[in-house]
Amino acid sequence: MWQRDPIAEPVRTVVASRVPVCRLRTAEWADALVWCLAVVGVMCSVPAIALGQLDFEAAPIRYYDxxxxxxxxxxxxxxxxxxxxxxxxxxxxxxxxxxxxxxxxxxxxxxxxxxxxxxxxxxxxxxxxxxxxxxxxxxxxxxxxxxxxxxxxxxxxxxxxxxxxxxxxxxxxxxxxxxxxxxxxxxxxxxxxxxxxxxxxxxxxxxxxxxxxxxxxxxxxxxxxxxxxxxxxxxxxxxxxxxxxxxxxxxxxxxxxxxxxxxxxxxxxxxxxxxxxxxxxxxxVALMVLEHQTDMHNLIVRANFEARLAWHQNAIMNEALEREPDYVSDSTRRRIDRVVDDLLKYMLFTDEIELTDPIRGTSGFAARFSSLGPRDSRGRSLRQLDLKRRLFRYPCSYLVYSAAFRSLPPLVKDRLFERLYRILHGDDPDPAFARLTAADRKAIFEILSETLPDARAAWARLTAGDG
Known part of the structure; x- marks a missing residue:
């Protein structure tokens, strides 16, 4: 039931949609109008592909089907x-x-x-x-x-x-x-x-x-x-x-x-x-974890969709140009590299803010979340919280254990683990990763080597190839 407040006074009228009609003061009406126009503007925009939006309704994604x-x-x-x-x-x-x-x-x-x-x-x-x-x-x-x-x-x-x-x-x-x-x-x-x-x-x-x-x-x-x-x-x-x-x-x-x-x-x-x-x-603390997690999910989905679209279009071009089915074009590789770069920078917290005072929550969330694991042989986990100068003790997203991350296309995972190996060994030239200390890199590499089978297998293949 609507309650009277000093800004908006509802009129006792019910329309077919059951949405109350409100008589608003001038100031509140102005903001309500802006809100309505913003929604209408979005809903009336071209539905196919918005700026920067992937075409996920068609093949190969077929989001709805x-x-x-x-x-x-x-x-x-x-x-x-x-x-x-x-x-x-x-x-x-x-x-x-x-x-x-x-x-x-x-x-x-x-x-x-x-x-x-x-x-x-x-x-x-x-x-x-x-x-x-x-x-x-x-x-x-x-x-x-x-x-x-x-x-x-x-x-x-x-x-x-x-x-x-x-x-x-x-x-x-x-x-x-x-x-x-x-x-x-x-x-x-x-x-x-x-x-x-x-x-x-x-x-x-x-x-x-x-x-x-x-x-x-x-x-x-x-x-x-x-x-x-x-x-x-x-x-x-x-x-x-x-x-x-x-x-x-x-x-x-x-x-x-x-x-x-x-x-x-x-x-x-x-x-x-x-x-x-x-x-x-x-x-x-729950809010801060939620904020990290939501955008990490977005980037995982983006990498998945972009790679599948790129491979789909790559296959069409291979057929049209009578190339081998497994040929990967330079443009396809660049698309993969771009989403891998975005994903790596976010999952390794390269742009995370620095805390200037300790953070403490009021519920049992922090203790329970930190206990979830998985842990390596030294008891370390990517879920361990820091909350003094940054969110996590080890700056690598725990969503690497998620089903969505595990299900990334091979083109993405192969490139991601190859580059992650270089980053964690201090061999990647991108200055964005310079904020990872040697101790951070060593700890993350050791934790992932023990707790993430896909990483362990990819790095074993990589080092065997280097040998």
């Missing part, structure tokens, strides 16, 4: 066979049961109060949207929301979007999205593929973004001062400042946001009813 084998598809099969059931409760609907079925821990919860979801009419600073995640699946839940939003990473088809209606049913059905989600989730902000996006905005007191002030796409390279606008953040971070936990009070000067008021917050109970959520936290 090709078989999918992700965590959600497997869960659907288990539901149909009666091996698993989803239980509905009056407080959170299917949320708790769905998290358990997908292996997602409640301590991953982070909270966003900006109206940047299609369920935006339910979202506000008093009713933030909760996000939960593991290595392959992301869930979005809003109190009294119509659906649970799901994004799942398929090893070949990338990020697939679904919804589950929040109605008690004998056989709940998870429904795949057929394009609506890609309005926002397939653009230059997601590396040109169906992907994931963490945004920082200048939020009004109702949660509506002041889009005229700009927004920030967030990953591990983003300065803290630009992060978490429109998000709740629990944890301590010393003298470092961010945009979370506060709203813009002067729409004409959104940059004057009171960052001190949102700093080092450890309790959200005075801001909204935290008892409606699975935990009272929006853990700063």
């Amino acid at each position: 090709a078989p999918v084998d992700d965590a959600v598809t497997r869960l659907e099969a288990d539901l149909d066979a009666g091996r698993v059931r989803l239980d509905y409760d009056g407080k959170t609907g299917y949320l708790r049961s769905l998290l358990g079925a997908l292996g997602i821990a409640p301590d991953t919860q982070v909270l966003v109060f900006s109206k940047t979801s299609f369920q935006q009419r339910r979202i506000s600073p008093r009713t933030p949207r909760a996000l939960y995640f593991n290595d392959d699946v992301y869930l979005g839940w809003v109190p009294d929301g119509d659906v649970i939003e799901i994004a799942s990473v398929d090893p070949q088809q990338g990020v697939i979007f679904y919804t589950l209606r929040q109605e008690s049913m004998a056989k709940p059905r998870i429904v795949r999205d057929r394009g609506n989600c890609l309005t926002c989730h397939a653009s230059s902000r997601t590396r040109g593929v169906p992907g994931l996006l963490v945004r920082s905005v200048f939020p009004s007191p109702t949660g509506l973004p002041h889009f005229g002030a700009g927004t920030f796409r967030i990953n591990h390279a983003s300065p803290l001062r630009k992060r978490w606008g429109g998000w709740y953040v629990t944890g301590t971070h010393g003298k470092q400042r961010h945009m979370g936990n506060v709203v813009v009070k002067d729409r004409y000067h959104p940059e004057a946001i009171d960052v001190d008021a949102g700093a080092n917050v450890t309790d959200l109970s005075g801001r909204f009813d935290t008892s409606r959520y699975l935990t009272p936290h929006s853990d700063i």
Whole structure:
């Protein structure tokens, strides 16, 4: 139910779509108009291929038509066979049961109060949207929301979007999205593929973004001062400042946001009813891991799609020019090299910001996440957190263990592991990798050699060839 607030007063009129019609004050109306125009502008743009976007609907990707084998598809099969059931409760609907079925821990919860979801009419600073995640699946839940939003990473088809209606049913059905989600989730902000996006905005007191002030796409390279606008953040971070936990009070000067008021917050109970959520936290460490992970997923998907498209087009040219089927053109190699370079630079944190004060969360997320492994014979893991000067102790993404990374085309993996070997031995000339210390390179090489079979096998072939 809509609640009256000092900015927007809803008119008691219901239209066919059940969306309340609001009478807005001038300032709020201006931002609402900007928001609507932004959405219309995206939806009315040329649907085939946006700037920098790959043609993933046609062969060989066939995003909407090709078989999918992700965590959600497997869960659907288990539901149909009666091996698993989803239980509905009056407080959170299917949320708790769905998290358990997908292996997602409640301590991953982070909270966003900006109206940047299609369920935006339910979202506000008093009713933030909760996000939960593991290595392959992301869930979005809003109190009294119509659906649970799901994004799942398929090893070949990338990020697939679904919804589950929040109605008690004998056989709940998870429904795949057929394009609506890609309005926002397939653009230059997601590396040109169906992907994931963490945004920082200048939020009004109702949660509506002041889009005229700009927004920030967030990953591990983003300065803290630009992060978490429109998000709740629990944890301590010393003298470092961010945009979370506060709203813009002067729409004409959104940059004057009171960052001190949102700093080092450890309790959200005075801001909204935290008892409606699975935990009272929006853990700063979980947020930082989420931000790294989402863009890493985007880059893995981009590398997969780009390589498959390049090989498909390479095969067409080989046939047209009567070349050998396994001939690889220079242009194809350059395309592979480009996505490998982007992926390596991100997975090795070459542009990560440096922390100036320690980061501490408020939930058990950091301890549980760090314990997951895998570990080498010395007990080291890529999931070990640093949180003093950088996010991870060893700067190499743990998503190298993901099914999506393992499923990268051979052209990509061969080139990636070859170049990674050179980087970790200090033999790559690109200055971007110079920030990796000798100790970092040695530790990463040793950890991967023991815990990543694909790397070990590729490096064995490489050294045998060198010999």
